[in-house]
Amino acid sequence: MVDGVYEPLLRICRYINCPEGYLGLVIDDLRQLGVDELISDGGVEFMGVKLLGKGQNSFVFKCRINNEYYACKVRRPDSPRPSLINEGRYLRLANSVGVGPRLIGYMGNAIVMELINGSSLQHYAEHADPNELRGAVRDLLWHCRRLDAIGLAHNELNRPQEHIMISQGRVYIIDFESASMNSRASNVSQLLNALIMSKGSFQGRVRSMLGIHVRPEQIRASIREYKVVRSDDAFLKILELLGLK
Numbered sequence: 037m038v039d040g041v042y043e044p045l046l047r048i049c050r051y052i053n054c055p056e057g058y059l060g061l062v063i064d065d066l067r068q069l070g071v072d073e074l075i076s077d078g079g080v081e082f083m084g085v086k087l088l089g090k091g092q093n094s095f096v097f098k099c100r101i102n103n104e105y106y107a108c109k110v111r112r113p114d115s116p117r118p119s120l121i122n123e124g125r126y127l128r129l130a131n132s133v134g135v136g137p138r139l140i141g142y143m144g145n146a147i148v149m150e151l152i153n154g155s156s157l158q159h160y161a162e163h164a165d166p167n168e169l170r171g172a173v174r175d176l177l178w179h180c181r182r183l184d185a186i187g188l189a190h191n192e193l194n195r196p197q198e199h200i201m202i203s204q205g206r207v208y209i210i211d212f213e214s215a216s217m218n219s220r221a222s223n224v225s226q227l228l229n230a231l232i233m234s235k236g237s238f239q240g241r242v243r244s245m246l247g248i249h250v251r252p253e254q255i256r257a258s259i260r261e262y263k264v265v266r267s268d269d270a271f272l273k274i275l276e277l278l279g280l281k
């Protein structure tokens with residue numbers, strides 16, 4: 037059987053010496069998911085292969101199924117996570133409330149999802165005009181609100197620069213690998229604390245682009261209140277204070 041269609045992965049494996057058995061498992065999963073080809077394309081270069089992205093747990097390839105292109109997150113051989121199954125499940129749940137890249141399918145070693153042709157929130161915040169950024173932050177907070185409403189905690193929105201992508205004005209929360217069901221955790225609070233309330237040049241930039249006029253204590257109080265009652269009303273109060281309603 038010729039696996040040349042998965043050449044970008046084979047090439048990486050030749051360089052990093054993947055452990056025995058790894059390639060076979062991943063290729064089985066890619067086949068089961070119907071992935072016709074992994075494509076060397078994207079903004080990240082690794083061992084001569086172009087990737088959409090690379091994290092501690094995965095290589096994210098552009099891939100093709102029939103005539104459509106997708107993103108294919110492949111578990112790294114050195115990932116501390118034994119499987120991508122939980123991430124696939126949580127992404128499906130997030131999709132049920134319109135959050136995250138659209139899931140196509142998942143197996144233990146690979147997830148196929150909508151390809152986001154966009155940029156990270158970090159990059160976006162540097163290039164967008166204030167109105168665009170306000171719209172994106174408003175949408176993002178609504179995505180967090182909808183996740184809160186079903187008790188799905190992303191758990192990594194304390195690093196929003198890495199876990200939020202924007203494409204054609206649409207926001208995507210990505211990477212549900214650390215997600216959990218937790219009706220007390222709040223994505224809205226976690227995101228606001230990281231994006232607006234914390235110190236840092238990125239946060240300062242976001243605050244000034246949003247043109248927030250109220251005192252930080254007021255916002256903090258409204259976030260605390262929201263965490264207790266977790267209602268749409270309390271959420272709308274936050275949006276109002278931020279001038280995003």
Ligand SMILES: Nc1ncnc2c1ncn2[C@@H]1O[C@H](COP(=O)(O)OP(=O)(O)OP(=O)(O)O)[C@@H](O)[C@H]1O
Pocket residue numbers: 088089090091092093094095096107109137149150151152153198210211212213
């Ligand atoms: N659906 C997608 N479309 C386009 N690019 C994507 C998509 N999903 C992920 N990426 C890119 O791949 C990168 C890594 O993805 P992700 O954060 O899910 O991997 P990870 O291995 O869990 O990373 P980390 O170790 O940081 O947790 C992202 O930052 C993004 O640039």
Ligand SMILES: [Mg+2]
Pocket residue numbers: 091093211213
């Ligand atoms: Mg991750």
